[in-house]
Amino acid sequence: MASDDVLLFDVSFADLGCGPREQGLFDAWCAANPAPDGRRRVLGRVIKLDRGYPLVCCHLGNLRCEHAVDFIKRNDSLACVGDWVVLALPQGHDMGIICWVLDRKESFCRKDPAERTRVQVLAANIDTIFVVHALGGEALNQRRLERELVVAHESGATPVVLLTKTDLSPDLAADVAAAQETAPGLRVLTVCSKRGEGVEDVRACIPAGSTAVLLGASGVGKSSLVNALVGAERMRTAAVRAGDDRGRHTTVARQLLPIPGGGVIIDTPGIRAVALWENEDGMAAAFPEIEEAAAGCRFRDCSHTSEPGCAVRAAVEAGTIPKRRLESYLILQQEMADTAARQEIRARLDRKAADKGGKAGGSIKYHYNRGRKR
Ligand SMILES: Nc1nc2c(ncn2[C@@H]2O[C@H](COP(=O)(O)OP(=O)(O)O)[C@@H](O)[C@H]2O)c(=O)[nH]1
Ligand SMILES: [Mg+2]
Ligand SMILES: [Zn+2]
Numbered sequence: 001m002a003s004d005d006v007l008l009f010d011v012s013f014a015d016l017g018c019g020p021r022e023q024g025l026f027d028a029w030c031a032a033n034p035a036p037d038g039r040r041r042v043l044g045r046v047i048k049l050d051r052g053y054p055l056v057c058c059h060l061g062n063l064r065c066e067h068a069v070d071f072i073k074r075n076d077s078l079a080c081v082g083d084w085v086v087l088a089l090p091q092g093h094d095m096g097i098i099c100w101v102l103d104r105k106e107s108f109c110r111k112d113p114a115e116r117t118r119v120q121v122l123a124a125n126i127d128t129i130f131v132v133h134a135l136g137g138e139a140l141n142q143r144r145l146e147r148e149l150v151v152a153h154e155s156g157a158t159p160v161v162l163l164t165k166t167d168l169s170p171d172l173a174a175d176v177a178a179a180q181e182t183a184p185g186l187r188v189l190t191v192c193s194k195r196g197e198g199v200e201d202v203r204a205c206i207p208a209g210s211t212a213v214l215l216g217a218s219g220v221g222k223s224s225l226v227n228a229l230v231g232a233e234r235m236r237t238a239a240v241r242a243g244d245d246r247g248r249h250t251t252v253a254r255q256l257l258p259i260p261g262g263g264v265i266i267d268t269p270g271i272r273a274v275a276l277w278e279n280e281d282g283m284a285a286a287f288p289e290i291e292e293a294a295a296g297c298r299f300r301d302c303s304h305t306s307e308p309g310c311a312v313r314a315a316v317e318a319g320t321i322p323k324r325r326l327e328s329y330l331i332l333q334q335e336m337a338d339t340a341a342r343q344e345i346r347a348r349l350d351r352k353a354a355d356k357g358g359k360a361g362g363s364i365k366y367h368y369n370r371g372r373k374r
Helices: 002-006 020-032 069-074 142-154 172-182 199-204 222-230 280-286 288-294 311-318 323-355
Strands: 041-049 055-058 061-067 084-088 096-101 107-111 119-124 128-134 158-164 188-190 211-216 254-258 264-267
Touching (some): 020 041, 020 084, 041 096, 055 084, 055 096, 061 069, 128 142, 142 211, 142 280, 158 172, 158 222, 172 188, 199 222, 280 323, 288 311, 311 323
Parallel strands (some): 061 096, 128 211, 211 264
Antiparallel strands (some): 055 061, 084 096, 107 119, 254 264
């Protein structure tokens, strides 16, 4: 962990994209919450989140921070990478204190129905989400891409599909066409970090002042791309650690790095399963052609499976919507319905337990210091 921090030693606050929005939120919060001891507050951004304390960059440097007790009491989620935070720097204390997390712009969240906390924020204040898939080997996994795009759209940031390892693709045009069919209306970029091809197109999507995050399975080449963008070996990639006991997840932390002359990029470990739950907005955005056709269905709550006068099925039969798109849509809808039903049962059981005098409600979840996830 300590050695990873070395990779961040030269990140400076000036490169993190602080703008009038952040400065304004900070000033307003400080004015409304004068420090009891009159000590100065500092604006910072969380640049790394691992198993330890959040690492925050401010104009004084990078330091490990803990959350103020008062903040924890008043909030049900903690700071995450990309967050802008108000810091207090108590004298004689080797850690900073996160007094407050400033209002987030878009953020990428995981809704985990298995956990009490409704939402886990994975990256905050992001403008662009790159949904990354590697080429070569098997065909592009369209089902996985569709599911990822639902969550990416849900964040409110702009999703971009990014196909990596183009050097391994036997038919690049076919891969791009498959991705484009799966991501109507979105940009599909291709990149080969190995040969340095396409890196400039990615860079152009992350102008100064903006923040992008990489979302994708382990091994698809996210860290290699970050290295290509920042022009140095800043992130460890799989090859470096091949054979060691940490397995394929070489990137264990979520961390944010400035791109010279551009914005900032957040690298993440591979995110395995993202459960779909209450993602109606994301669904509508990820399947725009189905949403559009559905306006013509006879029934407003048409499920597009068996109702008469279904304009979506008509469009599939006419060939304007690919059959597999409707199939995917229905699979994801069913999954959301199942999750909602399970949640409903759980809520009912919780209420029953509470009525019997059991303890209701969850306590605050600590996402840090939780031990390594397997
Ligand atoms: N052939 C090829 N291999 C790549 C490319 N980019 C990354 N790799 C390799 O893919 C493996 C996983 O890369 P890494 O960046 O660690 O993936 P991550 O887990 O998504 O961060 C490493 O062995 C890289 O060398 C590429 O453009 N072409
Ligand atoms: Mg990585
Ligand atoms: Zn219908």
